[in-house]
Amino acid sequence: MLIQSAFAAFRQTLSPPLRAILWKSLGLTLGLLVLVWFGLTRLIQWFQASHHISEQYPLLDTLAYFLAGFGLFVALAYVMPAVSILVAGFFLDDAAEIVERTDFPGEPAGRALPFGTAMLYAARFAGLTLLVNIGALIIFFVPVVGIAAFFAANAYLLSREYFEMAAARFRPLPEAAEMRREHAATTLAAGCLLAGMMVVPVLNLVTPLFGIALMVHVHKRLAGRLPAPAPTPRLR
Template sequence: MLISAAAAALRQVFSPPMRAILLKSLGLTLGLLIVVWFGLTRLIQWFQSSHHIAADYPILDTIAFFLAGAGLFVALAYIMPAVSILVAGFFLDDAAAIVEQTDFPNDPPGRPLPWGQALLYALRFAGLALAVNLVALILIFVPGVNLVAFFGANTYLLAREYFEAAASRFRPLAEAQAMRRHFSVRTLAGGAMLAGLMVVPIVNLIVPLFGIALMVHLHKGLSRKALLEAPAAERLR
């Protein structure tokens, strides 16, 4: 089920309707990162000039600015997935609707979250993703621990957030959470796939749209499985 869902999700990500959302999301993500980069580099220059580093030690000033810039590049690479999740979070309902309409045209359409709730969801998800990646950044000098912590935390986080985003379009959030826990092996396997993509530069930028497409397919498959496994009396209700 997971492999077929992943193949369908990958096909969807590069389809014309989803490609438009992807390009819009990537443009906003890169624009936001450029603004952050510009602001932080200006802040470093202000700090150096206010402490007269450039005037007193011009060579040290150049080296310090170069090292700070390189450090910012590494830091931004770590927070890039969180920024892309924040930006793409505003398009998840649109992406889920595209997958539902094209791959499940005979099923009832899902209900998008209210705008305010969708905004809070995107901010919460991005905040959690940022926290996970900052912890991984702090642990970067601890061999092995960094990757294990990053992969484990992202597996759970991505499985939970994307599956519940897809499932809550069709059922109350509490029911979506219960369903995720009931099928935890399958949902965590999907989260592990997404977490693996998160460590690949550039590729990690498609994770939000690939993730929601994957979980839409996974939710549809698990919903049918749950219906088949339910007692006959419950299916007739």
């Protein structure tokens, strides 16, 4: 089921109906990453200037700039999951509606979440994801453990966020969360796929749109397996 959903999501991500949203998603993702990059570089420059590193230790200052450049790339990789969640929240309903309409034409379309609610939920979860990834970044240089922590944490967080946002178009958020817990193995496997994409340069930029399309398919397929609700008895 997951393989079929992944291929369908990839096809949708590059399809003409989603192409306009893809370019907007890429633009917003890159814009947010540039802002993060700018903020981190200013922070490094302030730290070096406030501690007079360049005046007292010129060689150390050069080394610090070199390490800062490498460190910024590493830091951006750990910030990327939070950025992805924010971008997904912004484009969720537009992208999900296209996927539902084109791949599930005979089924009822979902109901869009209020924009404020969707962004508040995405921002709250992006903040949690950022905190967790900062913790994972601290142990980055611990062999095996650092990478494993990054992958495991983001597989869970991305599976939770993307699935619940897709499912919330059809059911209240508490029910969406309960559905995710009931199908934890499937949703976590989808999260592993998204976490794997996060570590691949360029490919990670399309993760927000791909994640939406993927979880729309996963939710639809899981919902199709659920038993139909019992008919409501008529009053005589």
